[in-house]
C-alpha cells in the first residue's frame with residue numbers, strides 16, 4: 001500500500017516536472033523566434049544567366065529605366081524583408097504609419113518623368129559594345145569578360161549576371177537607377193526593403209576609411225558590389241550632448257543617421273539615402289579584413305578586454321576617443337552610397353544660413369533681420385523651388401536639432417531644378433531637453449513654406465497620426481531596435497514639441513505677411529488634401 005502510494009506520488013512528480021520542462025521549452029522557443037526574427041537572413045534572390053557584354057555601367061543622362069516597380073508598403077513581403085512587424089507598437093492593431101502613408105498628401109500624383117528626369121540610364125547594346133572595343137584596345141589587362149569575372153570571384157564577390165533586365169540587378173543598382181530629379185527614391189518601391197535588408201545582412205568584404213569630412217567613417221563593400229558608408233556608435237544611445245560643447249565639436253551619432261533617414265521619409269521628402277543599423281563584429285568584420293594600413297594600425301585591446309580602434313581623421317581619432325566593441329560587438333549605421341561621382345557628379349552648395357563655426361564670430365544671418373531679402377534676390381534662390389527646398393531642410397533640421405548643415409548637395413545633371421540631398425545627419429538628435437530656434441531662421445526670416453510640406457506637418461501634428469508615433473513605428477523596422485529603441489522617448493516627444501513650434505512660426509508669419517505659402521498643389525483637389533477626421 002505504502003509502495004503503491006509512493007509510486008503514485010513519484011509518478012505525479014515526474015509528470016509535473018515534464019509539464020514544467022515542456023512549458024519552459026515553449027517559452028524559450030517563442031522568445032527566440034521574436035528576438036531572432038529581425039536578424040534572420042533571407043537567401044539572396046539573384047538568379048538568371050550570364051550574358052555577354054553586361055558590364056554595362058549606368059551612364060548619366062537620357063532615357064530612364066522602365067519605371068519603378070511600385071508595391072504597397074504594407075505588403076507582408078516588405079515586412080519579412082526588413083524583419084519587422086513584431087516590434088511595431090500599434091494602437092489597437094492600427095498602424096498610424098501605414099495610414100499616414102495612405103493619405104493623399106503622401107500619394108500626390110506626380111507629373112510623368114521625362115527621359116532627362118532620371119539620373120542614370122543603362123547603356124544601349126551599341127554603346128556597351130563601343131566601350132568594350134575601346135577598353136580592349138587600350139587596356140591589355142582585361143582581355144575578356146570571363147577573365148574579369150574569375151578575378152572578381154576569387155575576392156569573394158558574387159558572379160556578375162546583370163543584364164538589361166532589372167530583375168537581374170542588385171538592389172543598390174536598382175536604387176541608383178531609380179534616382180530622379182525630384183526625389184532620391186520612390187517610397188513605395190519594394191526594392192528599398194531589399195536594399196536595407198542587404199545592407200543589414202550581407203557579408204562585409206572590405207572596409208577602408210572614407211576620406212572627406214572630419215570624423216571617422218568607413219567605406220564598406222559587399223559581395224554584390226554594393227558599397228555603404230559606415231558610422232560607428234561612439235557614445236551610449238541616450239547620452240545628451242554636453243551643454244558646453246559647441247555644435248562643431250559634437251560627436252557624430254550612428255542612431256542620428258538612422259533616425260534622420262526615417263524622419264525625412266516620414267516627412268515625405270525622400271531626400272536621404274537609405275540608412276540601416278547593424279550589429280557588427282569589429283574584429284572579424286573590420287580588423288581582420290581591412291586592407292587600410294592607416295586604419296588597421298589603430299586597433300588595440302582596451303584594459304577592459306574590448307577590441308577598439310580610432311582611425312585617422314581630424315576630430316576624435318585618438319587613443320582617448322576609441323571606438324570599442326563589447327568585446328567585439330559594435331553598433332553601426334550603414335548608409336547606401338550614392339552613385340559614384342564619376343557617373344553622377346554632385347555640386348556642393350554652401351548654405352546661406354551656415355553657422356560661423358567659430359567660438360566668437362556671428363554669421364551675417366544672425367545679425368541682419370532682413371537677411372532673407374538678400375538671399376531671395378541671389379541666384380539660385382531667386383528662382384524655382386530652391387528657397388522652399390532650403391526651408392524644408394531647415395524644418396527637418398530643427399525637428400532633429402541638427403546645427404551642422406553647413407553645406408548641401410545636388411546632382412549636377414539636374415542643374416538648379418532638382419531636390420536637395422540631405423547628407424550627413426550624424427550630429428542630429430544630440431539634445432532632447434532643449435530646442436534650437438536658430439535652426440528655423442530660414443523659415444522665420446523668409447516666412448515662406450511649401451504648401452505640401454505645411455499640410456503634411458499639420459497632419460503629423462494631429463493626434464491620429466502624431467509625428468512621434470509615426471517615428472517610433474518607422475524606427476521599429478530597423479534591426480537595431482531589437483537591441484534598444486533607436487530614439488529614446490524624450491527624443492520622440494521633443495519631435496512633437498518642435499513640430500508645434502514650426503507650426504506656430506508659420507502661423508505668426510501668416511499673421512504678418514501675405515505671401516507665406518508656396519503653392520505647389522494648385523492642380524490638386526483641396527478637399528482631399530485636408531484632413532477631416
Ligand SMILES: Nc1ncnc2c1ncn2[C@@H]1O[C@H](COP(=O)(O)OP(=O)(O)OP(=O)(O)O)[C@@H](O)[C@H]1O
Nearest residue numbers: 212213214215229273335336337338423424425426
Ligand atoms: N550616402 C553617401 N553616398 C555618397 N557620398 C556620401 C554619402 N554620405 C556622405 N557622402 C559624402 O561624404 C562626405 C563626408 O560625409 P559626412 O558629411 O557624413 O562626414 P563628416 O565627417 O560628418 O563631414 P563634416 O565633418 O564635413 O560634417 C559628404 O560631404 C558627402 O559628399
Ligand SMILES: [Mn+2]
Nearest residue numbers: 404424426427
Ligand atoms: Mn558631419
